[in-house]
Amino acid sequence: MKWIKQARGTRDGLLVTPAGFTSTSIAILHSLLIHDGPLIEAYISPLFKRDAFRHVSFVTKATTAKIEGFGIRRYAFAPRKRTEIARN
DSSP: OHHHHHTTTOTTOEEEOOGGGTTTOHHHHHHHHTOOSOEEEEESSOGGGSOGGGSOOSGGGGOSEEEESOGGGHHHHHHHHHHHHHHO
16 A cells, blocks of 8 residues: 555556455455555456456446456557546
8 A cells, every 4th residue: 555655646657456455355445445546457357257246346437448368468549548548
């Protein structure tokens, strides 16, 4: 959470992969809500294909966009999308 707070004011925004914290961490959500730039949430697989309790993402309440389901290609795609959103 500390690095999320330190990223306030960054022009390119943040790219987060909350993993196991997606459906459990209100603390991370609160940190992300104070971020004042673009915020992309990214996952290797779609949340709806996971266990039912993982279908809900607290993090989504703070994000500008979500990328999910592109497998490991997401590692190349997500940073480009984050920069594109930040420039618009």
